[in-house]
Amino acid sequence: MDAALGFRAHTGWAAAVAVGLAGAAGPPRVIERRRVDLAGARDVEDAQVFHRAAEMRLPAGRALIDRARSDALRLARAGIDAACAEIDAAGHRVVALGVVLGGVGLPDELEAVLRSHPLIHAAEGELYRAALMEAGEARGLSVTGVPARMLFEQGALVLGVDAAELRGALGEMGRPIGKPWAQDQKESALVAWLALAAAQRGQHGRQGQRGHRRST
Numbered sequence: 001m002d003a004a005l006g007f008r009a010h011t012g013w014a015a016a017v018a019v020g021l022a023g024a025a026g027p028p029r030v031i032e033r034r035r036v037d038l039a040g041a042r043d044v045e046d047a048q049v050f051h052r053a054a055e056m057r058l059p060a061g062r063a064l065i066d067r068a069r070s071d072a073l074r075l076a077r078a079g080i081d082a083a084c085a086e087i088d089a090a091g092h093r094v095v096a097l098g099v100v101l102g103g104v105g106l107p108d109e110l111e112a113v114l115r116s117h118p119l120i121h122a123a124e125g126e127l128y129r130a131a132l133m134e135a136g137e138a139r140g141l142s143v144t145g146v147p148a149r150m151l152f153e154q155g156a157l158v159l160g161v162d163a164a165e166l167r168g169a170l171g172e173m174g175r176p177i178g179k180p181w182a183q184d185q186k187e188s189a190l191v192a193w194l195a196l197a198a199a200q201r202g203q204h205g206r207q208g209q210r211g212h213r214r215s216t
Helices: 049-053 058-089 110-114 117-138 148-159 163-173 183-215
Strands: 002-010 013-020 029-037 093-101 142-147
Touching: 002 058, 002 117, 002 183, 013 058, 013 117, 013 183, 029 058, 029 183, 049 058, 049 110, 049 117, 058 093, 058 110, 058 117, 093 117, 093 148, 093 183, 110 117, 117 142, 142 148, 142 183, 148 163, 148 183, 163 183
Parallel strands: 002 093, 093 142
Antiparallel strands: 002 013, 013 029
16 A cells, blocks of 8 residues: 655654555545654754854854754654655555645845844754655655645645545544644644645556557
């Protein structure tokens, strides 16, 4: 059975939920949930590298952020590899990864980010979300990102249900696995569901294209 991992990132860590399709119709079932460390930090302040960089000279701050990006990518890859190994051992095949995205665009210049407290906050989250997406791509997974503010709207559109029905389905999906099943887990499950749907659409498209080439 094909499966997908979904993530909702925070500063230095992410909530993760894996889902897999239980049949041709209906919502997927939750295979597992976990927390993935993305910073190896002892506390949140250590993981807030943009806040710390804003108090440094620019070269030192840039070096700190570069190290944090490297660490986040390494830890994201390790966390995804570990999750995939367990899911694969249970008889499923992880084919896709979804990440709940932020909603703030960031300037290219680090100086501009470090001068703005709202942008510093946005950049903290973006660092860890980007690490998850890059790690998924490196593993060869189909990667989908959906902004948080559009997640349920996009879910209802893609899955062909209304928002209230979707929220109800997500609540029921968590019942067999038990608590915690809060916003983090529901949004992770939904973005995983959307990533799995996108991967399957892509697979069907590739199959159709192969069939067309064989017939010509």
